[in-house]
Amino acid sequence: MSNANSKAPSRGLLPSLDNALSPGPVGRLDPRAKVxxxxxxxxxxxxxxxxxxxxxxxxxxxxLVGWARLGWRLFLSRLVAVNxxxxxxxxxxxxxxxxxxxxxxxxxxxxxxGLSLAFLITLKANAIFLALLALLGSSPVKDIxxxxxxxxxxxxxxxxxxxxxxxLHVMRQExxxxxxxxxxxxxQPASNMHTYRTYAQLTGILLIRSLDRSERVYQxxxxxxxxxxxxxxDHFTWRRADTWFCLISGGVLIALALLQWSGISWR
Amino acid sequence: MHISEGVxxxxxxxxxxxxxxxxxALGLKKIDYESLPRVALLSAVFFVASLIHLxxxxxxxxLVLNGLVGVILGWSAFPALFVGLVLQAVLFQFGGxxxxxxxxxxxxxxxxxxxxxxxxxxxxxxxxxxxLAAFAAGFCAILISAILTAVSLYxxxxxxxxxxxxILAANLPGMVLEGVITSLAVVFLKKVRPELFGKGPTxx
Numbered sequence: 001m002s003n004a005n006s007k008a009p010s011r012g013l014l015p016s017l018d019n020a021l022s023p024g025p026v027g028r029l030d031p032r033a034k035v036x037x038x039x040x041x042x043x044x045x046x047x048x049x050x051x052x053x054x055x056x057x058x059x060x061x062x063x064l065v066g067w068a069r070l071g072w073r074l075f076l077s078r079l080v081a082v083n084x085x086x087x088x089x090x091x092x093x094x095x096x097x098x099x100x101x102x103x104x105x106x107x108x109x110x111x112x113x114g115l116s117l118a119f120l121i122t123l124k125a126n127a128i129f130l131a132l133l134a135l136l137g138s139s140p141v142k143d144i145x146x147x148x149x150x151x152x153x154x155x156x157x158x159x160x161x162x163x164x165x166x167x168l169h170v171m172r173q174e175x176x177x178x179x180x181x182x183x184x185x186x187x188q189p190a191s192n193m194h195t196y197r198t199y200a201q202l203t204g205i206l207l208i209r210s211l212d213r214s215e216r217v218y219q220x221x222x223x224x225x226x227x228x229x230x231x232x233x234d235h236f237t238w239r240r241a242d243t244w245f246c247l248i249s250g251g252v253l254i255a256l257a258l259l260q261w262s263g264i265s266w267r
Numbered sequence: 268m269h270i271s272e273g274v275x276x277x278x279x280x281x282x283x284x285x286x287x288x289x290x291x292a293l294g295l296k297k298i299d300y301e302s303l304p305r306v307a308l309l310s311a312v313f314f315v316a317s318l319i320h321l322x323x324x325x326x327x328x329x330l331v332l333n334g335l336v337g338v339i340l341g342w343s344a345f346p347a348l349f350v351g352l353v354l355q356a357v358l359f360q361f362g363g364x365x366x367x368x369x370x371x372x373x374x375x376x377x378x379x380x381x382x383x384x385x386x387x388x389x390x391x392x393x394x395x396x397x398x399l400a401a402f403a404a405g406f407c408a409i410l411i412s413a414i415l416t417a418v419s420l421y422x423x424x425x426x427x428x429x430x431x432x433x434i435l436a437a438n439l440p441g442m443v444l445e446g447v448i449t450s451l452a453v454v455f456l457k458k459v460r461p462e463l464f465g466k467g468p469t470x471x
Contacts, residue, residue: 045273
């Protein structure tokens with residue numbers, strides 16, 4: 001069994017609900033530093049006007065992803081998921097719909113500015129996605145939530161995050177168990193009322209079980225002296241690599257800001 | 268119905284962030300420490316439910332259930348949906364950090380609206396009124412979400428007009444499906460746990 005544990009926890013029905021452990025150096029960086037850097041970087045990329053900056057961002061992001069060593073399979077599957085939306089924009093944006101003449105009173109005209117905007121968006125979306133994948137995708141989810149608490153995100157929200165994430169796994173198990181029971185009873189999903197009623201009742205029973213469970217969770221928390229503070233057990237230790245990471249990424253972020261401010265484009 | 272990173276313009280992102288921050292502050296204020304585990308566990312269920320794909324004709328649609336979230340949780344829908352969206356960003360890099368505000372607002376505002384518009388009818392004792400109100404809640408939540416998404420796209424640039432219409436059109440079957448699922452779920456919940464939609468404020 002120990003052999004099975006070393007593999008990714010679930011590759012079957014649903015995606016795994018935690019980030020895979022990254023063997024690379026990015027995975028060992030302090031999550032606090034990573035959260036702050038990725039947030040400023042995302043803002044910068046989202047507000048870029050010319051394709052130059054997001055293009056640089058894509059290169060930076062690729063380097064980070066390579067450095068994080070998350071594995072090709074994960075990288076490619078996420079890349080496809082992100083670019084489904086951008087593909088949708090490529091499909092619709094180069095065309096301008098206008099009323100008045102043509103077929104059915106509608107006419108499509110080619111609009112080159114839409115095409116260049118779609119290109120810019122694709123670069124931006126991928127630049128941000130790559131950084132998110134490399135920096136946040138390489139830490140366990142609970143570490144990121146703990147980092148948020150250390151970064152002064154309101155404690156009620158962090159407590160909610162942690163409880164939500166903890167019981168997400170429980171509720172998913174509950175769901176899978178109910179699904180199994182349905183399969184044993186030869187349930188075949190199809191486009192009919194029976195299917196929809198079954199799924200509605202499945203959702204309903206999950207809601208009721210979660211309500212009952214939340215009562216017990218709260219009682220257990222009271223038993224352990226809960227009075228509004230959710231104690232955090234992870235206090236990260238800052239290492240020299242984290243200082244270097246902050247200095248270098250700070251320099252890169254300032255350089256990118258200067259580039260944006262100077263208005264240089266590649267044309 | 269997520270908008271991915273890098274699509275929207277700065278003012279739209281800022282507007283979404285402000286609305287969501289206000290909604291979150293209000294929602295968190297309504298949650299006391301006793302109801303905190305309840306909201307957290309309910310949002311866990313909604314996250315799991317949103318991974319369910321339902322067959323519709325040759326294709327399949329995944330549930331969103333923000334109408335149901337709204338009528339059950341009221342203003343707490345903001346934090347409940349927000350935690351799910353943050354987890355998606357951290358876990359699947361799906362809709363990143365800067366669009367979090369817009370995506371939260373686009374999902375949670377309709378939920379709160381449904382709470383005020385249809386919530387009172389769900390507490391009625393008859394059979395038909397809650398059924399219809401729940402259908403309307405499921406339907407309208409997706410409709411308003413799609414409209415908000417389309418509007419935020421259109422406000423970012425004229426070029427998005429085609430895509431905005433496409434989003435509205437693509438969500439039509441989803442609206443009907445959500446209406447059906449929400450009404451059936453509410454009928455079930457009212458039968459099994461009548462106090463959930465009892466008299467007085469929800470879940471208190």
